Amino acid sequence: MNIENSSVGLITALERALGSTNLKLGRDIPEVALRDWSDERGGTPMALVTPRDTQAVAAVMRLCHAYDAPVVPQGGRSGLAGGAVPSEGAVLLSLSGLDQIEEIDAASGLMVVGAGCILQKIQEAAFEAGLSFPLDLGARGTCQIGGNIATNAGGNRVIRYGMTRDLVLGLEVVLADGTILPMMNRMPKNNAALDLKHLFIGSEGTLGIITRAVLKLHPGVGGANAALVAVADFAAAANLLRHAQRALSGRVTAFELMWNDYYRAVLSETGHRAPIAPEHPVYALIEMQGADADGDRPVFEAMLEAAFEAELLADAVIAQSQREVENFWSLRDGVAEILSRRAPTINFDVSVPLVRIGDCVDEIRAALLSTYPGLKTIFFGHAGDSNIHLVAGPIDGVDPTGHGIEKTVYEIIRTYGGSVSAEHGIGLHKKPWLSYSRSESELAMLRQLKRNLDPKGILNPGKVL
Amino acid sequence: MNIENSSVGLITALERALGSTNLKLGRDIPEVALRDWSDERGGTPMALVTPRDTQAVAAVMRLCHAYDAPVVPQGGRSGLAGGAVPSEGAVLLSLSGLDQIEEIDAASGLMVVGAGCILQKIQEAAFEAGLSFPLDLGARGTCQIGGNIATNAGGNRVIRYGMTRDLVLGLEVVLADGTILPMMNRMPKNNAALDLKHLFIGSEGTLGIITRAVLKLHPGVGGANAALVAVADFAAAANLLRHAQRALSGRVTAFELMWNDYYRAVLSETGHRAPIAPEHPVYALIEMQGADADGDRPVFEAMLEAAFEAELLADAVIAQSQREVENFWSLRDGVAEILSRRAPTINFDVSVPLVRIGDCVDEIRAALLSTYPGLKTIFFGHAGDSNIHLVAGPIDGVDPTGHGIEKTVYEIIRTYGGSVSAEHGIGLHKKPWLSYSRSESELAMLRQLKRNLDPKGILNPGKVL
Numbered sequence: 001m002n003i004e005n006s007s008v009g010l011i012t013a014l015e016r017a018l019g020s021t022n023l024k025l026g027r028d029i030p031e032v033a034l035r036d037w038s039d040e041r042g043g044t045p046m047a048l049v050t051p052r053d054t055q056a057v058a059a060v061m062r063l064c065h066a067y068d069a070p071v072v073p074q075g076g077r078s079g080l081a082g083g084a085v086p087s088e089g090a091v092l093l094s095l096s097g098l099d100q101i102e103e104i105d106a107a108s109g110l111m112v113v114g115a116g117c118i119l120q121k122i123q124e125a126a127f128e129a130g131l132s133f134p135l136d137l138g139a140r141g142t143c144q145i146g147g148n149i150a151t152n153a154g155g156n157r158v159i160r161y162g163m164t165r166d167l168v169l170g171l172e173v174v175l176a177d178g179t180i181l182p183m184m185n186r187m188p189k190n191n192a193a194l195d196l197k198h199l200f201i202g203s204e205g206t207l208g209i210i211t212r213a214v215l216k217l218h219p220g221v222g223g224a225n226a227a228l229v230a231v232a233d234f235a236a237a238a239n240l241l242r243h244a245q246r247a248l249s250g251r252v253t254a255f256e257l258m259w260n261d262y263y264r265a266v267l268s269e270t271g272h273r274a275p276i277a278p279e280h281p282v283y284a285l286i287e288m289q290g291a292d293a294d295g296d297r298p299v300f301e302a303m304l305e306a307a308f309e310a311e312l313l314a315d316a317v318i319a320q321s322q323r324e325v326e327n328f329w330s331l332r333d334g335v336a337e338i339l340s341r342r343a344p345t346i347n348f349d350v351s352v353p354l355v356r357i358g359d360c361v362d363e364i365r366a367a368l369l370s371t372y373p374g375l376k377t378i379f380f381g382h383a384g385d386s387n388i389h390l391v392a393g394p395i396d397g398v399d400p401t402g403h404g405i406e407k408t409v410y411e412i413i414r415t416y417g418g419s420v421s422a423e424h425g426i427g428l429h430k431k432p433w434l435s436y437s438r439s440e441s442e443l444a445m446l447r448q449l450k451r452n453l454d455p456k457g458i459l460n461p462g463k464v465l
Numbered sequence: 466m467n468i469e470n471s472s473v474g475l476i477t478a479l480e481r482a483l484g485s486t487n488l489k490l491g492r493d494i495p496e497v498a499l500r501d502w503s504d505e506r507g508g509t510p511m512a513l514v515t516p517r518d519t520q521a522v523a524a525v526m527r528l529c530h531a532y533d534a535p536v537v538p539q540g541g542r543s544g545l546a547g548g549a550v551p552s553e554g555a556v557l558l559s560l561s562g563l564d565q566i567e568e569i570d571a572a573s574g575l576m577v578v579g580a581g582c583i584l585q586k587i588q589e590a591a592f593e594a595g596l597s598f599p600l601d602l603g604a605r606g607t608c609q610i611g612g613n614i615a616t617n618a619g620g621n622r623v624i625r626y627g628m629t630r631d632l633v634l635g636l637e638v639v640l641a642d643g644t645i646l647p648m649m650n651r652m653p654k655n656n657a658a659l660d661l662k663h664l665f666i667g668s669e670g671t672l673g674i675i676t677r678a679v680l681k682l683h684p685g686v687g688g689a690n691a692a693l694v695a696v697a698d699f700a701a702a703a704n705l706l707r708h709a710q711r712a713l714s715g716r717v718t719a720f721e722l723m724w725n726d727y728y729r730a731v732l733s734e735t736g737h738r739a740p741i742a743p744e745h746p747v748y749a750l751i752e753m754q755g756a757d758a759d760g761d762r763p764v765f766e767a768m769l770e771a772a773f774e775a776e777l778l779a780d781a782v783i784a785q786s787q788r789e790v791e792n793f794w795s796l797r798d799g800v801a802e803i804l805s806r807r808a809p810t811i812n813f814d815v816s817v818p819l820v821r822i823g824d825c826v827d828e829i830r831a832a833l834l835s836t837y838p839g840l841k842t843i844f845f846g847h848a849g850d851s852n853i854h855l856v857a858g859p860i861d862g863v864d865p866t867g868h869g870i871e872k873t874v875y876e877i878i879r880t881y882g883g884s885v886s887a888e889h890g891i892g893l894h895k896k897p898w899l900s901y902s903r904s905e906s907e908l909a910m911l912r913q914l915k916r917n918l919d920p921k922g923i924l925n926p927g928k929v930l
Contacts, residue, residue: 105818106707107703107819107820108818108819108820108851109710110818152660158653159653163654166627166631180906186851187816187818187819187851187883187884188624188816189847189851189887190902191617191884191886191891192886194672194911194929195617195666201660202659202660219710220711242571242684245574245684247757249755250683250684291712292714351654353575385653387652387653419656420657422655423654423656424656430657434657434658437657438657439647441645441646446658446659449659
């Protein structure tokens, strides 16, 4: 059959399987489905389907598999790497119809959800049950848990609770040929053969479609102690982190670094008041969440006093209320406003071994400024997790892309044994740089797995590899 | 070539590659290499090789692959599922030659080790560096980290620090054909494509040979607060755990349950003094490690007081010193002595969703006693992680195997959606029951992965699948 007839046949079959209300074609596909939060532009999709349950997802995959049709799974489309933008002629598979919180088992500390559940809804449901789901990122009101799992999302509190991977007990996945793979484990301990769910966490929709999940919940949190501190350099910050983790028995829930360029930018471009004068090389936001923030206060203060005595700190301000904790966070979250004021910029999400972060940042800054003298740069990040963010640009008011800036940064990251993607994934955006962080034998194994699990290459084609 | 010539050729090639001191044949293979801590009996191996570095392991695998020779990797051989016992005619590949701690990076909180490092040596090295490697199990002085990773070992403090998987940042693996797969990641955050190390963690030597690892270290621990408590039933224990996790902000490092049958057995068979009278249905050992155990004491005591007021506790004793903490643990560790006194027994390592543990234990006990009236049973386990252990036997002084006891237990576990192996793995011992905990499509995927990564089927043949 020719391609056009094949499309007609697939569309007819999809409509029969899903009903016409769950299928949109051509110009009826909403604009929002054509892109994600990155600046990547994909192709023109053939159809957008919105199955309402796992069986319907399986039916879509069986049909697309039979017709050799490319499928692009979409969650909340808040990814920054282009992993959810349409491939040319693809069937967009929206998971937003699987948006049920199916069960909360507070005694076991778990929640069963559909892949289309919005993260914030999950956070709120956990809170209502006296527990917490600690995954948290800026897109919380938009992103879906299926997308969080497919990209192994990170966020602000990885240092204490881990990546999304660490918050998933079980998964249900639909494979390329429509087979349903149930792995809805509910136990923290289950060594009955290899744990297959890890084949799909972080696979960015290239190996299977995540339809449901069993999430691990943590104890409820009553509040936080937090401090904004200034230190002499990155080495002092690393020593402070180690001191704090020891003194607080591993309870540091965030350790966000802001280099001087970032701190000055957020003060001058967002109108924030400066809790500490902007003369120090590096600033850190240290947070410790807990059931009883007031009860935890003495140990938090003692930790800071000991740090002062050990000359790890140049200056520090302790939040006196939950509102002040939020004010400290707004310094860190001010990056959103900086980004919109400075656009166009190039934004980096990289990681290097923690002990080398200071040298790496210095080397990147020096390399960029020597080649691009007018370039603005700001460095910040979840440094406690080895994660650095860099916003570069604009240069003299023009778009900084295509100037070799990415190559300069990623080549330095490579020499530091770092990762070109700490938390955003590869998608389309970082494909050219993947080989900087993965060896040829790792890439060969990734390609082998892809061929093995998706021999027709229909799942999110062109992404990652 | 015929089989005998083929063996001679392989042995000659192995000797050339490794040197004769690292190769043992026939009767020169020490007795200890023929079994592990399980009662599984394997076949007669052809050779035992002890490569001294990754290149030598790769050379062994290239040769065995070329000669289609089965390879059984061996660590400390302390596994309880028969995963390391010889296959007939196999080359035993001991990792004990890769026993170097290569590097401790205290600032980044990581350690680089060879697969043959003894767990206790790693624990001690972390302690010396002011940090901790929290994986801990009874075999600590014997087991090797490569075996811990290959079996995704659990142990006593999973509730706080996770399984071995959660303590591994990076891995180096040699594949079936001798390809070295370097994945020695050092960053907590690295989303540059799928995290391939999870294909090997818990694979029990069937998909690759683990040669080196980057381990995650936790802050150092100064001591622990602990209490032994008595509760009315499992539901009360589950409520107590939830209360404690909330009050201690997730810092519970152990929550070990002992049902009355276990508690009475350990008192009467090991001569322990009873900290609490043996009349209660269920006992729990609650522990909270921390940097400053004395400083943590008030919050720990307040947690217990609140539990009394909420009528979650029938009785409780708080450890007044680190020595008393150890005494409480010796009640739990007394199982080793019970096992040797009661032998022959059947020992179970299962998990079920936490909320269902109480009913499941009651159902298993009732089913066993109705069919086997003389059978002794004791129930205990890492219940905070959903893990139950059961020791059944002897019956009237005779070996309880072959009496259908396993079938009875595993059939109940299946109806509860549980796992036939919480932490020990499948090996040989649990192969007959794997399908009770994994669906047909999961088993198909496991077989597909095995064919894909080890098409000749030479890696630990006959284990797991």
